[in-house]
Amino acid sequence: MRTSRNVERRTILKAAGATAATLGLAATTGCGGDSGTSADGTVTIRYAWWGGEPRTIAIKKSIALFEKKYPKIKIKPEFTDYEAFWEKFQTQASGGNPPDVFQNAVGFLRKYDKRGVLMDLKSQADAGNLNLENFRNGVLANGQVDGKQIGIPVGANTMALVIDLKAFQKAGVEAKFGWTWDDYFAALQKIQDKLKIAGDTGYFAIMYLYDLYLRQNGKAFFTASDLGFTEADLTQWWEDGYKRVKSGLVADPKKIEQVKPKSGLSVGLAASEFTWDNFSIRYQGEGDSDYGLAPIPTTNGKDTGQYLGSLMLSAFAGTKHPKEVAQFIDFMVHDPEVGKIMGYDRGILATTEQYTAFKPADAQNKGVAAYEDEVAKAGVLGKITPHPSGADVIEAAFLRIGGEVAQGKTKPADAAKALFSEAKAAFAG
Secondary structure, three states: OOOOOOHHHOOOEEOOOOOHHHOOOEOOOOOOOOOEEOOOOOEEEEEEEEOEHHHHHHHHHHHHHHHHHOOOEEEEEEEEOHHHHHHHHHHHHHOOOOOOEEEEEHHHHHHHHHOOOEOOOHHHHHOOOOOOOOEHHHHHHHHEEOOEEOOEEOEEEOEEEEEEHHHHHHHOOOOOOOOEHHHHHHHHHHHHHHHOOEOEOOHHHOHHHHHHHHHHOOOOOEOOOOEOOOHHHHHHHHHHHHHHHHHOOEOOHHHHHHHOOOOOOOOOOEOEEEEEHHHOHHHHHHOOOOEEEEOOOEOOOOOOOOOOEOEEEEEEOOOOOHHHHHHHHHHHHHOHHHHHHHOOEOEEEOEHHHHHHOOOOOHHHHHHHHHHHHHHHOOOOOOOOOOOOOHHHHHHHHHHHHHHHHOOOOOHHHHHHHHHHHHHHHHHO
């Protein structure tokens, strides 16, 4: 891998992604009931996650290994898709009966910490039941809020630009580290002129991409308790985006909607799309072209604003079995065999034990690892942006309102005003 001094000679990283599980259809379960202790001292704890069937198969294999090592601890699985997971979790948390251990993400940490749902796992680390060492690239900090460790990362990912390699090649354009937003849009214009397709599927409705753009300019999407930008900032972002829709540089949102659940990139409506790097396997599976990971455009030719995001494991503060919960989390994030089983389904493995144990054999997973390694060595990774309580609601609102802008249903200034109004309500909730 090259450093930031000579990464310009790297053009495109070959298509990469974790597994189809990230975006696959979820399995269902009829699990229910409370955790408990049987007459022989065997403890049962509930573990809940979202994701597709391959993820569920891998997690169940990992659970079997854990139960073999800890025969007095039984794991009761609960799993569904993303949207249903959080709807169910909201109800469980309100009723005081959430799972003992559950998959979590940064947008939900402060929300449920504020409600007293999440355990500070530092106490279990101090008791020797959970190892907080050997996490890669500082990713452990993603689960920290106000000095508490309320999430333990299982994997890491970062934003990337997925491109149609054939389209970029035919248009004679190149993506490389250090290119600017002007370079990016100029490349898309060449693609539009030569190939008669849009350059991008709709970048300006993606909250996490706007966060990177803000970070490149000394701001951020969130502060610890508020939005980190102004209505004027957002109005300008959405005005620029809508102009590119009208010019054809960004794909027609109606056509994008028509091809769902497929991506506008994979069906040939556009030549690029911003997403998390480990989601990129979907394009290779859906489309007929070749796809690759390209660098995030910059404002100054260097800083991308990137950071490592992660899925995590959290624990219920009111669990009757804190020791066993901590032992289970420790096993799931550190055990090398679990790393081999899970692979990059939830991102690049977070701990050195699991990262070293898993050796990807396919081009897709190799590509994701290469991309994240390249970004890390380029020295552009920063600390994750704070996500206050209500961040999950605001992300959904940003996507919805940005879509209305793209379709011409809402003027950018009115849309920005609406986003700030919904954010105020979300923060107060």
